[in-house]
Amino acid sequence: MTQSVQVILADVNPTDPENWRLKSYLKRDGYAALKKIIANKIPPENVIEEVKKSALRGRGGAGFPTGLKWSFMPRQYEGDKYLVCNSDEGEPGTFKDRDIMRYNPHILIEGMAIAAYAMGAKTGYNYVHGEIWETYERMEEAVEEARLAGFLGNNILGSDFSFQLYNHHGYGAYICGEETALLESIEGKKGQPRFKPPFPASYGLYGKPTTINNTETFASVPWIIRHGGEKYLQLGKPNNGGTKIFSISGHVNKPGNYEVPLGIPFAELLEMAGGMRGGRKLKGCIPGGSSMPVLPGDVMMKTDMDYDSIAKAGSMLGSGAVIIMDDTTCMVRALERLSYFYYEESCGQCTPCREGTGWLYRIINRIEHGKGRPEDLDLLDNLADNIQGRTICALGDAAAMPVRAMLQHFRDEFVYHIEHKKCMV
Amino acid sequence: MLSTESLEKINREIAKYPTDQKQSAVMSALAIAQDEKGWLATETMDFIAKYLGMPAIAVYEVATFYNMYNLKPVGKYKLTVCTNLPCALSGGNDAANYLKQKLGVGFNETSADGLFTLKEGECMGACGDAPVLLVNNKQMCSFMSNEQIDQLLEELRK
Numbered sequence: 173m174t175q176s177v178q179v180i181l182a183d184v185n186p187t188d189p190e191n192w193r194l195k196s197y198l199k200r201d202g203y204a205a206l207k208k209i210i211a212n213k214i215p216p217e218n219v220i221e222e223v224k225k226s227a228l229r230g231r232g233g234a235g236f237p238t239g240l241k242w243s244f245m246p247r248q249y250e251g252d253k254y255l256v257c258n259s260d261e262g263e264p265g266t267f268k269d270r271d272i273m274r275y276n277p278h279i280l281i282e283g284m285a286i287a288a289y290a291m292g293a294k295t296g297y298n299y300v301h302g303e304i305w306e307t308y309e310r311m312e313e314a315v316e317e318a319r320l321a322g323f324l325g326n327n328i329l330g331s332d333f334s335f336q337l338y339n340h341h342g343y344g345a346y347i348c349g350e351e352t353a354l355l356e357s358i359e360g361k362k363g364q365p366r367f368k369p370p371f372p373a374s375y376g377l378y379g380k381p382t383t384i385n386n387t388e389t390f391a392s393v394p395w396i397i398r399h400g401g402e403k404y405l406q407l408g409k410p411n412n413g414g415t416k417i418f419s420i421s422g423h424v425n426k427p428g429n430y431e432v433p434l435g436i437p438f439a440e441l442l443e444m445a446g447g448m449r450g451g452r453k454l455k456g457c458i459p460g461g462s463s464m465p466v467l468p469g470d471v472m473m474k475t476d477m478d479y480d481s482i483a484k485a486g487s488m489l490g491s492g493a494v495i496i497m498d499d500t501t502c503m504v505r506a507l508e509r510l511s512y513f514y515y516e517e518s519c520g521q522c523t524p525c526r527e528g529t530g531w532l533y534r535i536i537n538r539i540e541h542g543k544g545r546p547e548d549l550d551l552l553d554n555l556a557d558n559i560q561g562r563t564i565c566a567l568g569d570a571a572a573m574p575v576r577a578m579l580q581h582f583r584d585e586f587v588y589h590i591e592h593k594k595c596m597v
Numbered sequence: 598m599l600s601t602e603s604l605e606k607i608n609r610e611i612a613k614y615p616t617d618q619k620q621s622a623v624m625s626a627l628a629i630a631q632d633e634k635g636w637l638a639t640e641t642m643d644f645i646a647k648y649l650g651m652p653a654i655a656v657y658e659v660a661t662f663y664n665m666y667n668l669k670p671v672g673k674y675k676l677t678v679c680t681n682l683p684c685a686l687s688g689g690n691d692a693a694n695y696l697k698q699k700l701g702v703g704f705n706e707t708s709a710d711g712l713f714t715l716k717e718g719e720c721m722g723a724c725g726d727a728p729v730l731l732v733n734n735k736q737m738c739s740f741m742s743n744e745q746i747d748q749l750l751e752e753l754r755k
Contacts, residue, residue, distance in 0.1 A: 262719070262720050265683045265724055266722060267725050267726075270722050270723060297613075302663070302734070303718070303721035303722060303731055303734075303737070304722060304737065305734065305736075338613040343664075343665045357624070358621055359620065360618075360620030360623040360649075360651070360655075360659065361655070362659060362662040419725060421686070421687070421724035422687065429725065462682060493683075495682065495683050495686070495724075496686075510682055513681055513682075516719060519662075
């Protein structure tokens with residue numbers, strides 16, 4: 173078993189009730205990166221250069237290069253600029269940001285302060301998922317600790333750099349994980365995604381230049397500044413720098429969060445999670461959150477866990493939520509539940525998604541309940557075609573991709589359900 | 598309309614946003630009002646609209662869009678169980694069925710004693726702790742076996 177460097181969860185001890193506090197964080201080299209930047213008056217563009225070197229990619233799901241995103245923020249802009257953290261973690265299977273915030277909240281605050289310094293943002297919001305109230309309260313306490321210690325607020329550590337950070341509590345809408353829906357939500361509206369362009373870097377929160385990153389992305393930044401982008405890159409592999417927290421759920425013995433170097437073999441990760449529950453066989457795995465295509469167990473066992481390897485295998489790393497399904501799983505039923513989720517969570521703005529997700533759900537529901545028709549599988553394909561790529565945001569794609577992948581890899585099961593009006597497992 | 602304590606909480610939220618963007622506090626204002634009143638009656642939403650200087654319709658839009666707001670009265674305790682796929686693989690449906698049987702209700706129904714309303718929830722971002730359920734939007738309960746559920750219900754009934 174690889175004993176590897178951890179960037180975010182190193183020395184984090186969930187069983188110690190004081191471990192998350194500022195005092196403990198400072199003992200773990202906390203805020204050293206922010207202090208270093210301010211003491212040495214490092215130019216903001218050098219900070220962005222360092223993040224570019226690290227090959228850090230967005231950990232929320234899209235995998236966009238972070239340094240590049242930061243460089244899109246207009247440097248000379250005179251007015252307010254905003255920094256937003258997307259902690260609206262609602263992609264089924266994903267539960268890493270909750271652990272970062274409740275067990276190591278200051279690493280996120282430090283990462284955001286460094287990002288604000290690099291991009292010249294004066295104000296930041298951390299949008300916390302609605303269902304995790306206790307975590308939101310902890311973030312509120314941690315922000316207050318940081319402010320009192322001079323790591324947030326006006327003239328941070330005596331410099332002329334000021335950054336105010338606030339937590340915004342969501343209230344139950346998956347769509348707000350989409351960055352422009354999240355901005356609408358902070359503005360006090362329904363969370364309906366905006367057309368892009370304009371992109372948030374030019375027209376974001378309150379119409380001002382805004383950069384939005386995921387919790388885990390920001391939390392990776394202090395380490396990169398302390399040790400250098402090059403060193404971070406070397407923890408992973410080329411184009412897939414650093415470590416990643418994988419949230420493992422489903423049929424394993426030890427579900428949980430595991431921070432490992434990108435590129436670790438899936439088989440090794442599975443072993444870390446205690447292996448398959450009851451020693452059963454791996455039937456399928458969704459490697460990056462419920463919106464990503466499912467892969468058959470044998471393909472998965474030969475795959476490494478990084479952006480490029482998972483893409484090559486036919487899926488996506490997404491948010492790093494690894495959903496494990498053993499051979500007792502009925503794939504029709506699994507897909508029915510996921511399709512219900514997208515139907516329930518579609519914001520209703522675009523017709524192909526609003527109507528299409530309902531169609532998908534109703535058809536899969538009737539197949540599951542023994543009322544499927546022979547033409548249904550073609551109809552599902554056709555529907556997926558007519559949703560994918562035809563909506564403002566990616567929720568439509570997220571509803572269509574699992575359907576396509578399930579039909580591609582487990583078609584026999586769907587056919588069996590339709591022909592025999594019952595399940596084969 | 599709302600207690601001084603609730604208004605103070607709402608004011609703290611308003612202070613997080615630019616002075617001309619009071620509307621940004623609408624989500625927390627509704628949540629705070631719901632904590633006090635149990636649910637969001639039209640009068641409550643109208644009050645918040647006035648308080649934040651928003652059209653009432655804009656407040657209704659928010660209250661009906663986000664699914665943790667109660668638009669109808671609920672029992673003293675709202676129990677929301679996640680049945681999404683990752684939870685379902687680890688007993689989410691068993692927990693939901695057990696609750697239905699223990700409380701004698703289906704989803705979106707309230708027990709005869711008015712204590713419990715059962716809701717089916719979507720992903721709460723705690724899939725590793727499945728089965729999970731949420732009490733009154735605030736308290737997350739993890740690894741909810743039948744024994745754990747019995748214990749929780751007993752505590753809440755006290």
